[in-house]
Each structure stands twice: as C-alpha cells, then as structure tokens.
Amino acid sequence: MELVKHLKSIRVAHKKNTAGFAVAALPLPPEVRIPLCQHVGKPCEPLVFPGDHVLVGQKIGDSEDRLSAPVHSSVSGTVIDMIKFPDLDGNIVDHIVIATDGKQEPAPDIKPPVINTTADFVAAVKASGIVGLGGAGFPMAAKYDIMPGSIDTFIINGAESEPYITADHMTMMVYAREILDGIHTIMKWLRIGRSMIAIQTDKPDAIKQFDELIAEKQISDISVVSLPDTYPQGEEHSIVFSCTGRRFPAGKRTNVVGVLVSNVCSVLKLQQYLTSGMPLMSRAITLDGDIVAKPQNVEVPVGTTVRDILEGCGGVTEEIGKILIGGPLTGIAVPTDEYPITKRDHAVICLSRAASTTIEETACIRCDxxxxxxxxxxxxxxxxxxxxxxxxxxxxxxxxxxxxxxxxxxxxxxxxxxxxxxxxxxxxxxxxxxx
Ligand code: SF4
Ligand code: SF4
Incomplete structure (x- = not known):
C-alpha cells in the first residue's frame, strides 16, 4: 500500500450511515421507466413499443453513435407506454415504461460473448451497455477503443469520497475476486502493464482485503493505492495525479497521459457480462439521508423510480424537503420522486426540510x-x-x-x-x- 501526493482537496463530514451494510436486493417494482439516453452521446432509438413483451437483458434501444450505449430491459414484462421526461441535465428524453410480470425471465440470446481479438473485446464492451457507473455516463466501449499498448497504467476508481455514499465500498467488499479478474481481462486485451486500485483511507477493510488477495494470488501487476481521506479524490484529474503524478489538460481524456480510469463497479459489471452475457440491467445505489427510515445499499433494476426505492426500503420518517440523485456535493436535486435510477446514478439522498434549507448568500469577503x-x-x-x-x-x-x-x-x-x-x-x- 502506498500513500500519495494529491491535488488540493477539502475535508467533508462523511455521514456514511450505510458503512458496513451489504448490498441487498430491492423487491421488484411494479414498473420501470427506462430512459433511452443514459450516456453522453445521442439518445438511442427505441426497438420496442407499447404492447410488446420484453425479457430481462433484451436490447430495447440502440444507436450508431460512438458515444452512445445500447439500452436493455431490466425486467420481464410488457411495454405499457413511451413517455417524455426530463433527465438530470434537464433534457427531455424518451422513456420506455415497462410493467413487470414478476418472472424476471432472461432473454434467450443471453450468453457470454466469444472474444478472440481486441476488436471483439471492444465490441463486447459496447454490447454490455456499460457506461461510467461513477456518474460520468461516458460509454465504456468508447473509452476502451484505444490502440492496444498505448496505455501504461489502468486506475480502478474505488475512492467514493462524497458523503453518504458507500455502494462502491460494499461492492468491493463482496466482489473483490471478480474485480481482480475483470482488471486482468481488461489489461490483457488492451495490453496494459500495470493497474492500481485506488481507495481512500476511510475504507481500511477494502484496502486490506485487496492487499491480502493480491499477496495470496501472487499478483505482481496490480497494486493498491491508498488515497487521502478528503474530497474530491475520485475525480479523474485528482485520481490520476494521486496515482501517477501526471496531469492532463482540461477537456482531454486521461489517455493523453497514458492512463485509463474506470470505476470499480464498471469493472465488476463488465466482468459479469463477459462471464454471463447479461448486459447491464441493475446497479448498486446508496439510499440515505436524515429522514430515510432504513438507510441501506440496494441493487436496483435500471429504471426503478425513487418512489419505488423508498417504498421498498421502508420509506421516510417525515415530509421530504429535498431529494438528491447523487451525493450532496455533485448530486442533482429533483422536484419529484418519479425520477428513475439510470446506469450512472449511484445514490438517492432524501433530506428533511430543516436539512435542506438554503442559506442566503452574502457578499464575498475575499478570504481565498x-x-x-x-x-x-x-x-x-x-x-x-x-x-x-x-x-x-x-x-x-x-x-x-x-x-x-x-x-x-x-x-x-x-x-x-x-x-x-x-x-x-x-x-x-x-x-x-x-x-
Ligand atoms: S467546482 Fe470548479 S472552480 Fe469550484 S473548486 Fe471545483 S474545480 Fe474549482
Ligand atoms: S473568497 Fe469569497 S467566494 Fe471565495 S470562499 Fe471567500 S467569501 Fe467565498
């Protein structure tokens, strides 16, 4: 374990009420609302329409755009509507509404992809539908579509420095072996020589577990980097500097300095896709906040609304003052609990009126x-x-x-x-x- 130099950062109260809570399955919601744009590129075109029966993992939206990722059904059931609804950036996006049938029947073509070349690997990454699960929404296939051998360092982002959120932490605790396998698969096809799993020091159990596994398996090309317990350690500029001492220009991708960065859950989901053939159809999120009856980490089908998550998790103890999708520093406040969880969302924070009161700003005092x-x-x-x-x-x-x-x-x-x-x-x- 190495401790590192880092870019400027701040201390924030962690408030991680769900630390130590394993990721539980959420009861299947009555319906899901799956947006056709959960990535940075153009929206997908729908492949199913009201009245169609769909199965888990079935592709229901696709696009030729390089910065788009295919969208799959997270449930089995019937398409009952196509609605227009704003995404977190305020763009109006088509959503496919599916009534669940409770069977969770998988699509018949679900099988592990056959991979013989790097091109096959990138095509498989694209077919998995995975985007940056840390919130960026950048399609994994577009990120991995690079010249093999052009990257010398792969950083696996397990920082999770925002208050409240522990879903990545708990995922690392349960799936460390699969994550290591996923890292080696990515290193093999993109010809990357070394990898670093970057974790903040507030997760000593995750650091210890990876250190022990690496020693047990006598792995020499993956190490654990211990990041300071400050914010924002998980942002790409910060994590690349902390791990390698390199800085890259704003607006550019990390590969200009020979580095590839992926969120730890993205690596896990890819490994699971490569071994099962099931594309991304659910994700782990943290539900927390001062009025949440039972703060917890839950695996939710993509498209599950905040309302159904709250209902499935015991609800709130008083009237909601604010709902945040994402953490308190970078999350977006939404006006209704009808927003669905997308591939890129990793937390729902519900705050009381008292905790969400906006304090009036005053004049700058030039304190620096x-x-x-x-x-x-x-x-x-x-x-x-x-x-x-x-x-x-x-x-x-x-x-x-x-x-x-x-x-x-x-x-x-x-x-x-x-x-x-x-x-x-x-x-x-x-x-x-x-x-
Ligand atoms: S939001 Fe922008 S300006 Fe403010 S601290 Fe972060 S990087 Fe700097
Ligand atoms: S310099 Fe002004 S804007 Fe910056 S922290 Fe101080 S009061 Fe706020």
Whole structure:
C-alpha cells in the first residue's frame, strides 16, 4: 500500500450511515421507466413499443453513435407506454415504461460473448451497455477503443469520497475476486502493464482485503493505492495525479497521459457480462439521508423510480424537503420522486426540510478559501464575479472551462456563495457561444 501526493482537496463530514451494510436486493417494482439516453452521446432509438413483451437483458434501444450505449430491459414484462421526461441535465428524453410480470425471465440470446481479438473485446464492451457507473455516463466501449499498448497504467476508481455514499465500498467488499479478474481481462486485451486500485483511507477493510488477495494470488501487476481521506479524490484529474503524478489538460481524456480510469463497479459489471452475457440491467445505489427510515445499499433494476426505492426500503420518517440523485456535493436535486435510477446514478439522498434549507448568500469577503480548495488551481470567486457581469471574455481568461464541477468552492465558502453553480453556467455559456 502506498500513500500519495494529491491535488488540493477539502475535508467533508462523511455521514456514511450505510458503512458496513451489504448490498441487498430491492423487491421488484411494479414498473420501470427506462430512459433511452443514459450516456453522453445521442439518445438511442427505441426497438420496442407499447404492447410488446420484453425479457430481462433484451436490447430495447440502440444507436450508431460512438458515444452512445445500447439500452436493455431490466425486467420481464410488457411495454405499457413511451413517455417524455426530463433527465438530470434537464433534457427531455424518451422513456420506455415497462410493467413487470414478476418472472424476471432472461432473454434467450443471453450468453457470454466469444472474444478472440481486441476488436471483439471492444465490441463486447459496447454490447454490455456499460457506461461510467461513477456518474460520468461516458460509454465504456468508447473509452476502451484505444490502440492496444498505448496505455501504461489502468486506475480502478474505488475512492467514493462524497458523503453518504458507500455502494462502491460494499461492492468491493463482496466482489473483490471478480474485480481482480475483470482488471486482468481488461489489461490483457488492451495490453496494459500495470493497474492500481485506488481507495481512500476511510475504507481500511477494502484496502486490506485487496492487499491480502493480491499477496495470496501472487499478483505482481496490480497494486493498491491508498488515497487521502478528503474530497474530491475520485475525480479523474485528482485520481490520476494521486496515482501517477501526471496531469492532463482540461477537456482531454486521461489517455493523453497514458492512463485509463474506470470505476470499480464498471469493472465488476463488465466482468459479469463477459462471464454471463447479461448486459447491464441493475446497479448498486446508496439510499440515505436524515429522514430515510432504513438507510441501506440496494441493487436496483435500471429504471426503478425513487418512489419505488423508498417504498421498498421502508420509506421516510417525515415530509421530504429535498431529494438528491447523487451525493450532496455533485448530486442533482429533483422536484419529484418519479425520477428513475439510470446506469450512472449511484445514490438517492432524501433530506428533511430543516436539512435542506438554503442559506442566503452574502457578499464575498475575499478570504481565498475557495482558491485554496480548488483542485484545478482556479480562482472561483473571480470567475463567479465575471459571470455575474456576463463578461464571457473574462470567464474564458480565468479558465472556467477547466472546472471539474466538484463544488468544493461552494462547500467551503463562508459567505455561502453558489460558486460552482455560477461556474457551471459560465462554462455552458462559453460552450454555446463557441458553437
Ligand atoms: S470562499 Fe467565498 S467569501 Fe471567500 S473568497 Fe471565495 S467566494 Fe469569497
Ligand atoms: S467546482 Fe470548479 S472552480 Fe469550484 S473548486 Fe471545483 S474545480 Fe474549482
């Protein structure tokens, strides 16, 4: 185990009420709402329509776009509707609504893919439907479609530095052997020489378990890197620097510095697909928050709504003030419990009215705390001021496009200024202006 140098980061209260809670299966919901866009690319076209009977793992949406991933049914049942519903970015997306029949009958063509070449491997990754399960939504196949041998380091992201969330941690505790097998499979087909499993020091049991397994199996090409117990260790710029000392330009992918990064659950899901042929149809999430009756980690079929997750997990103890999909720093507040869990969502946090009250922001006191917190060495208060003036030239000069959206600056600000929100809007304005 090595301890590492790291980019700037902050301390946040963990509040991990589900630490030590194994991932349990959720009772099958009465219906699922599966979005046809759960990735960064173009939405998929539907392959099924109301009235069709579907089976678990059946492909129900697909696209030729390189940055898209096929969508599969997470349940067996009947398609009852196609609805338009906003995703977490506010885009209106087609959702296929499927009434479950309770049988969970698998599609007949489910079988492990035959892989003889790297091209076969990348095609299999594409067929698995897996996208970055850490929240990025970048299709795994697009990430892995690289020249074999061009990457020297594979980083497996097990940092999970946001408060509340423990789903990756508990997945690592149960599936460590499969994760190691998955890492070796990826290393073999992409010809990568070394891998690092990066885990924060607040998960000593996961670090110990991987260290012991690596020693037991006499593995020499995979090591465990112990990351500081601060936020945001799991973000790609931070984790690449912590593991390799390398920095890569904002807007570029990690492969420009010879590094590939995948979330630990993405690696596990890929290994499970390669051995079973069952594409991504469920994922582990953490349900937590101060009013959740029984905080827990649950494996939920993709498309399960927040409402059905809450019902299946014992509900809430008082009126909901705020629902977050994702963690408290980077998650998105949603106005209704009808939002479905997609491939990229890893947590649902329900907060009371008292815990979700917005504190009025006050004037900047030029304390520099946001500057000291920013992993990308930006000056958040200056970017926010420039955006308030709608001075896009200044926003560009201050490199708002380098912002990774971690919201450390907003969290640390004593004036409670919504810095991250302003900088996100400023980035979008620059992008739109350039287009
Ligand atoms: S942390 Fe807040 S108050 Fe301090 S300089 Fe930054 S914006 Fe201003
Ligand atoms: S949200 Fe952007 S500006 Fe704020 S700390 Fe993170 S990277 Fe820096």
């Amino acid at each position: 705390r946001c500057v000291k917190a920013c992993p990308m060495d930006l000056v958040p208060f200056e970017i926010a001021d420039a955006w308030d003036r709608r001075d896009l030239e200044a926003v560009k000069r201050l490199r708002a496009d380098h912002c990774m959206g971690c919201n450390s600056c907003s969290f640390i600000c004593p004036a409670r200024r919504h810095l991250g929100y302003r900088i996100k809007n400023a980035k979008e304005a620059i992008r739109n202006a350039e287009q």
